[in-house]
Amino acid sequence: MPQHKSLNLYGTGGCGSNLVKAHQSTTDDTGGPKVAYLDTSLSNLRPENIDHAYLIDGLDGSGMKRDLNAESMRKHVTPALSQFVPGDFNVVIFSASGGSGSVFGPLLMNELIGREKPVIAAVIGDTDSAKAIENTLGTLRTLSKISATRQTGIVMLYAEMAPGANRREVDDKIQDGIRAIRQLTSGLNAELDSQDLIHWLHYERVTDHPPGLAILNIINTNDKLEELHGALAVASLYTSPDEPAGVVHTSYRTKGYTGQAGMGPLHFVLTQDGLTAVVEGLERKLAEHKTHNATLAKGHVRLHNEMSLSDDVLEF
Numbered sequence: 001m002p003q004h005k006s007l008n009l010y011g012t013g014g015c016g017s018n019l020v021k022a023h024q025s026t027t028d029d030t031g032g033p034k035v036a037y038l039d040t041s042l043s044n045l046r047p048e049n050i051d052h053a054y055l056i057d058g059l060d061g062s063g064m065k066r067d068l069n070a071e072s073m074r075k076h077v078t079p080a081l082s083q084f085v086p087g088d089f090n091v092v093i094f095s096a097s098g099g100s101g102s103v104f105g106p107l108l109m110n111e112l113i114g115r116e117k118p119v120i121a122a123v124i125g126d127t128d129s130a131k132a133i134e135n136t137l138g139t140l141r142t143l144s145k146i147s148a149t150r151q152t153g154i155v156m157l158y159a160e161m162a163p164g165a166n167r168r169e170v171d172d173k174i175q176d177g178i179r180a181i182r183q184l185t186s187g188l189n190a191e192l193d194s195q196d197l198i199h200w201l202h203y204e205r206v207t208d209h210p211p212g213l214a215i216l217n218i219i220n221t222n223d224k225l226e227e228l229h230g231a232l233a234v235a236s237l238y239t240s241p242d243e244p245a246g247v248v249h250t251s252y253r254t255k256g257y258t259g260q261a262g263m264g265p266l267h268f269v270l271t272q273d274g275l276t277a278v279v280e281g282l283e284r285k286l287a288e289h290k291t292h293n294a295t296l297a298k299g300h301v302r303l304h305n306e307m308s309l310s311d312d313v314l315e316f
């Protein structure tokens with residue numbers, strides 16, 4: 001008989017906290033997820049969030065500098081998890097481009113993985129500036145380093161902010177993803193148990209694929225599933241076993257049945273190709289920003305090194 005499983009949402013940093021807030025008061029037939037906010041600053045929280053918040057005393061943000069408060073955040077992972085104990089399944093949500101969530105989030109992931117707690121990262125990258133891209137690449141590298149050190153697959157739902165992008169569209173992708181993960185991990189799907197999901201998440205334990213950082217693609221039609229290449233592992237939800245399953249080439253596949261009429265298929269597909277496209281896109285946009293920055297620096301260089309002017313008004 002299906003048994004309800006708990007889901008914890010940990011929002012780290014400003015963006016992670018913003019995205020988790022929407023779930024603080026939601027209740028569904030499984031009791032709704034538990035939420036926690038972990039940050040170095042109060043600036044993204046409202047009074048009603050404080051009971052769910054873990055804040056590091058004495059800090060007030062990291063100002064996009066990932067190494068500024070890293071050691072302090074490292075020390076606070078264990079106390080934060082004592083206050084907000086992990087659920088049966090966990091999602092850690094953070095921007096990759098800021099200075100706090102992009103460090104607190106991976107540290108939390110590392111600890112949850114070490115404790116054998118099932119966890120997915122929901123990450124928001126940003127290409128708004130060279131610093132934002134460098135941080136985004138650095139955060140992805142951190143996650144991939146955790147995967148290599150722990151020899152475990154890490155699954156990441158990823159969305160990206162671009163200059164002029166509609167923040168709501170990016171938020172919607174993450175929120176839709178969280179709701180779908182809630183459905184997948186609720187414990188209420190017939191024929192799908194925790195171990196099926198643990199082996200989907202840790203595809204390296206049941207397939208020949210080496211562990212790495214994998215992108216989670218959530219797809220709601222069989223046609224889109226069939227178009228997708230390079231699937232490492234697939235978990236699918238259907239209303240009932242009578243529905244067409246959709247064809248996909250993959251090494252591991254697990255299926256569950258919601259029993260809820262009208263709900264089309266939902267496929268949770270892990271790929272590494274998706275990550276390659278993300279990293280290449282970030283590197284290309286970083287090169288564009290750097291070309292522009294080099295042009296800006298030229299004026300300064302000309303004033304100081306190349307012009308034969310001397311400032312005879314003020315000397316320093």
Ligand SMILES: Nc1nc2c(ncn2[C@@H]2O[C@H](COP(=O)(O)OP(=O)(O)OP(=O)(O)O)[C@@H](O)[C@H]2O)c(=O)[nH]1
Pocket residue numbers: 012013014015016018019040061062063064065094095097098099100101102124126128132161167168170171
């Ligand atoms: N999509 C989306 N992006 C957000 C949101 N809040 C912040 N961001 C983006 O996330 C990036 C980093 O911001 P934060 O998450 O606030 O940074 P932080 O982790 O708090 O780190 P510091 O403020 O540097 O200490 C920025 O580029 C924002 O544009 C949000 O609610 N939705």
Ligand SMILES: [Mg+2]
Pocket residue numbers: 013014041043061062098100
């Ligand atoms: Mg902040």
